[in-house]
Amino acid sequence: MTLSEMTLPETTLPDTRLVLSGITKAFGSNQALGGVAVDLRHGEVHAVVGENGAGKSTLMRVLAGHMAADAGRMVLGGQQTRIDRATPGHREGIGFVEQEGGLVAELTGAENLILAEGRGFWSDRRNAGRRIQEVADRFGATVDPDVPVHALSVGERQRLEILIILARGADILILDEPTAALATQDAETLSEIVRGFVSDGGSVFYISHKLHEVKAIADRITVMRRGVVVGHHRSADVTVADLAAEMVGEIDQAGLRRLSQDRDPAPDDDLIEVALGARTQAAHRRSSEPVCVLHNVSAAAPYRGEAALEGLDLRVHAGEVVGVAGVVGSGQSTLAEVLAGLIRPSSGRVELPPGPVAYVPENRHRDAIALSLSIRDNLVLHSHRRPGFRRGPWFNRAVVDRHATEVLAGARVLGAGPEQPVSSLSGGNQQKLVLGRELDEGPALVVAHNPFRGLDVRAIQDVREAVLGACERGAGVVMISPDLDEILQLADRVVVLFGGRIIGEVGADDVDSLGRLMGGVA
Amino acid sequence: MTIFALRSPVSGSAARLGSLKIVAVVVAVTGLVAALLAVVGVNPLAAGIAMWNASLGTPRAVGEVLVRATPLLLIAATLVPSLRAGIYNIGAPGQLAAGALAATLIALNTADLPTGLVLLFCAVGSCVSGMLIAFVPGLLKARWKVNEIISTLAFNFIVIAGLGYLLNGPMQSDFANLPQSDPLPASSSLPTIIPGTRAHIGLIVAIVAVLLLWALQRSRLGYRLRVFGANPSLARQAGVDPRRYVVWLMTLGGAGAGLAGWMQVAAVDHRLYTSIAEPVGYAGLFVALLGALHPVGIVLAALGLGMLLHGGESLQVGAGVSPEIVHVLLGLILFAYAARSPRGAALLGNAKGVMSRWSSSKQ
Ligand SMILES: Nc1ncnc2c1ncn2[C@@H]1O[C@H](COP(=O)(O)OP(=O)(O)OP(=O)(O)O)[C@@H](O)[C@H]1O
Numbered sequence: 001m002t003l004s005e006m007t008l009p010e011t012t013l014p015d016t017r018l019v020l021s022g023i024t025k026a027f028g029s030n031q032a033l034g035g036v037a038v039d040l041r042h043g044e045v046h047a048v049v050g051e052n053g054a055g056k057s058t059l060m061r062v063l064a065g066h067m068a069a070d071a072g073r074m075v076l077g078g079q080q081t082r083i084d085r086a087t088p089g090h091r092e093g094i095g096f097v098e099q100e101g102g103l104v105a106e107l108t109g110a111e112n113l114i115l116a117e118g119r120g121f122w123s124d125r126r127n128a129g130r131r132i133q134e135v136a137d138r139f140g141a142t143v144d145p146d147v148p149v150h151a152l153s154v155g156e157r158q159r160l161e162i163l164i165i166l167a168r169g170a171d172i173l174i175l176d177e178p179t180a181a182l183a184t185q186d187a188e189t190l191s192e193i194v195r196g197f198v199s200d201g202g203s204v205f206y207i208s209h210k211l212h213e214v215k216a217i218a219d220r221i222t223v224m225r226r227g228v229v230v231g232h233h234r235s236a237d238v239t240v241a242d243l244a245a246e247m248v249g250e251i252d253q254a255g256l257r258r259l260s261q262d263r264d265p266a267p268d269d270d271l272i273e274v275a276l277g278a279r280t281q282a283a284h285r286r287s288s289e290p291v292c293v294l295h296n297v298s299a300a301a302p303y304r305g306e307a308a309l310e311g312l313d314l315r316v317h318a319g320e321v322v323g324v325a326g327v328v329g330s331g332q333s334t335l336a337e338v339l340a341g342l343i344r345p346s347s348g349r350v351e352l353p354p355g356p357v358a359y360v361p362e363n364r365h366r367d368a369i370a371l372s373l374s375i376r377d378n379l380v381l382h383s384h385r386r387p388g389f390r391r392g393p394w395f396n397r398a399v400v401d402r403h404a405t406e407v408l409a410g411a412r413v414l415g416a417g418p419e420q421p422v423s424s425l426s427g428g429n430q431q432k433l434v435l436g437r438e439l440d441e442g443p444a445l446v447v448a449h450n451p452f453r454g455l456d457v458r459a460i461q462d463v464r465e466a467v468l469g470a471c472e473r474g475a476g477v478v479m480i481s482p483d484l485d486e487i488l489q490l491a492d493r494v495v496v497l498f499g500g501r502i503i504g505e506v507g508a509d510d511v512d513s514l515g516r517l518m519g520g521v522a
Numbered sequence: 523m524t525i526f527a528l529r530s531p532v533s534g535s536a537a538r539l540g541s542l543k544i545v546a547v548v549v550a551v552t553g554l555v556a557a558l559l560a561v562v563g564v565n566p567l568a569a570g571i572a573m574w575n576a577s578l579g580t581p582r583a584v585g586e587v588l589v590r591a592t593p594l595l596l597i598a599a600t601l602v603p604s605l606r607a608g609i610y611n612i613g614a615p616g617q618l619a620a621g622a623l624a625a626t627l628i629a630l631n632t633a634d635l636p637t638g639l640v641l642l643f644c645a646v647g648s649c650v651s652g653m654l655i656a657f658v659p660g661l662l663k664a665r666w667k668v669n670e671i672i673s674t675l676a677f678n679f680i681v682i683a684g685l686g687y688l689l690n691g692p693m694q695s696d697f698a699n700l701p702q703s704d705p706l707p708a709s710s711s712l713p714t715i716i717p718g719t720r721a722h723i724g725l726i727v728a729i730v731a732v733l734l735l736w737a738l739q740r741s742r743l744g745y746r747l748r749v750f751g752a753n754p755s756l757a758r759q760a761g762v763d764p765r766r767y768v769v770w771l772m773t774l775g776g777a778g779a780g781l782a783g784w785m786q787v788a789a790v791d792h793r794l795y796t797s798i799a800e801p802v803g804y805a806g807l808f809v810a811l812l813g814a815l816h817p818v819g820i821v822l823a824a825l826g827l828g829m830l831l832h833g834g835e836s837l838q839v840g841a842g843v844s845p846e847i848v849h850v851l852l853g854l855i856l857f858a859y860a861a862r863s864p865r866g867a868a869l870l871g872n873a874k875g876v877m878s879r880w881s882s883s884k885q
């Protein structure tokens with residue numbers, strides 16, 4: 001792909017709704033955006049892809065007015081719009097579903113809409129629920145605007161959030177990794193809403209690391225790398241392998257050249273394979289030694305909308321990856337927290353390994369990082385007890401920082417020092433930090449709940465290698481994910497959770513019986 | 523939070539805007555107070571000068587400021603760890619009164635012992651009783667999630683009422699029919715540290731508390747507290763038992779307030795009155811907040827408040843103004859502080875949005 005082949009944004013087209021050009025943004029010495037130009041037309045889905053930290057979310061924050069750009073121009077609906085200042089509230093007509101999106105969990109959907117509109121006393125309280133319902137009907141989505149958000153599943157929340165944004169009135173919708181935590185079924189519902197919105201004349205910026213999904217839903221695709229646009233394609237003209245290669249960039253020049261000659265990915269090219277969803281062939285051997293046994297375990301669910309465990313049996317052996325499949329809300333979070341030792345079961349027997357348990361929780365911001373603290377503070381969560389890190393009662397900063405830098409480098413988190421707040425990391429880099437921290441302890445058991453959430457192709461490959469490495473060193477791995485493909489790519493065997501119980505087990509190649517089991521048919 | 527996230531300012535221009543806001547607030551508060559003084563017929567400038575002289579004019583005056591600042595600083599220093607964790611122990615008045623009561627009882631009953639021992643007993647007694655009063659709401663919160671704001675507030679009423687009963691009954695002084703105790707024996711007085719002033723060794727205790735608070739930042743315990751404050755769910759994974767931390771943090775605040783009670787009664791009042799906790803109790807919390815929960819900040823805030831409190835008492839003499847004007851001033855400062863918080867900023871931001879909608883709809 002050469003520069004001349006790229007379609008450059010055509011500002012003159014009559015159906016152009018938005019043009020961004022020359023957008024730059026630096027955080028200290030970190031140039032997050034270095035002169036980015038993109039445009040958005042009426043009735044299209046424009047996808048933005050790129051590695052973790054490429055600047056996708058930052059670009060969208062500038063567009064939505066959450067953040068000021070250092071330089072650049074924005075023409076919205078034919079009008080020059082200022083971007084050198086953040087706007088209070090939201091920019092008219094632009095709805096932004098952020099990466100770590102969320103609603104106020106204690107409020108209902110209708111109340112969240114009222115809150116979002118920010119009219120306070122003057123808000124239209126009585127009709128809020130009905131307005132959400134109307135939008136839902138228009139796009140054929142089901143939603144209950146009158147139950148508290150915390151009683152909804154992840155997929156329902158996501159849908160509700162989008163509908164609230166649409167009910168508030170938006171003709172540009174920004175979705176930042178909307179499917180990262182969704183099960184296949186929910187992702188399909190989402191794409192139907194997106195299609196409906198676009199066919200009504202709306203426009204969508206769509207960010208995702210799932211390249212197949214991007215190709216299926218987008219009309220055009222822009223590829224970013226380290227703050228600049230490196231590729232611009234019509235979706236029909238590009239392959240997933242092309243996209244992956246372009247994202248990864250110069251590091252993989254060899255593979256790129258190979259790819260531009262023949263379209264088939266070379267079999268030894270790991271990254272491309274990951275992008276294509278290939279299965280990692282594990283070279284390790286499972287031993288007969290169990291590292292963790294759950295016997296007839298019952299435990300209360302940590303939150304509403306999640307099933308409690310009811311007499312669950314599970315045995316995890318050293319050196320194996322057990323995938324846990326199932327419809328979201330079948331007790332996955334309860335199981336994960338029991339395995340991590342955070343929920344004490346009400347009955348039954350839990351045998352956990354004596355060594356450390358690595359826990360990668362599903363909800364990163366709630367359970368895995370302290371957003372207001374520094375990267376260093378987040379990294380030493382477990383290791384802060386190590387004797388070498390202390391001098392008397394105090395921390396030995398030099399040693400701690402050396403360790404932190406090592407973990408960051410190992411997890412390939414670029415351009416960030418231990419002193420920085422963890423909130424300045426991109427979503428994917430935060431996830432890498434969590435994985436790096438947890439696997440660094442030499443765990444005997446790894447509990448990973450949706451561990452690939454928000455990771456780019458290369459990071460997924462790194463994590464897989466790290467997990468398999470832990471396996472080889474004798475750890476047992478429990479991998480929970482709503483995405484069946486992710487499980488099948490890594491697991492040795494798959495158990496299916498339904499209503500807080502394991503209702504069956506299949507080998508990783510028996511996809512048919514897996515589908516039946518997930519529906520609760522034993 | 524997506525849709526209505528409150529975004530913290532990051533850019534340099536935002537920081538400039540922040541300091542500009544502080545200046546604006548200071549000017550506004552000063553202006554309001556000056557206007558208020560003018561309304562009641564006092565020359566604001568004269569009042570200002572009187573207050574300045576009264577608080578910093580002589581070494582003795584400086585000593586008085588330190589005497590006022592000491593208990594505030596001690597309470598603030600012990601409250602900061604819990605406030606950082608989002609635990610609002612507003613029971614300092616009750617805990618302080620309990621500490622003062624214990625010190626009084628001990629001092630009145632150990633008059634024959636050597637000073638050193640009396641001081642030790644008083645210190646330990648007041649500290650422990652302050653801790654006990656704070657421990658109960660802490661336990662209630664840890665066990666049954668009872669809101670600590672309400673329970674500590676309730677304890678304030680209970681302790682002060684109990685004190686009223688004792689001072690009107692069993693503990694009432696024989697010489698006057700007033701709610702006050704007998705005078706404390708000389709052996710229980712706190713030694714002064716600056717000759718010619720009333721500044722006492724309590725100041726050293728308070729400074730040690732601030733130094734410990736500062737050292738906490740870099741210690742392991744401090745780290746765990748930080749994680750606990752930022753994300754309790756995460757702290758659990760670091761081996762922190764949230765319930766234990768809640769109880770300990772509450773109790774720590776009680777220790778500081780109890781000691782402050784001892785200092786008030788043994789170094790300043792020399793008798794126990796029912797008004798012992800006024801205004802020190804709540805003002806300690808105020809100092810912690812105003813000092814942005816930072817060791818240096820609370821030192822500055824405590825000194826500033828000490829100046830205001832002492833200067834206010836002198837206003838009566840110097841400018842013929844009732845000292846309550848200081849309370850008005852404090853109220854205004856607290857109000858400005860509250861408006862500075864993100865929530866306050868959101869309110870202001872919202873008001874701006876409503877205004878602009880309103881003005882555009884009028885066109
Ligand atoms: N508030 C901030 N302060 C400092 N640096 C920031 C801030 N927000 C983002 N960055 C930096 O800007 C760069 C781009 O981040 P951004 O969040 O846009 O990445 P992204 O492309 O969305 O990545 P991901 O796929 O992981 O979500 C990163 O290096 C990040 O560390």
Ligand SMILES: [Mg+2]
Pocket residue numbers: 056057058099176426427428
């Ligand atoms: Mg992002």
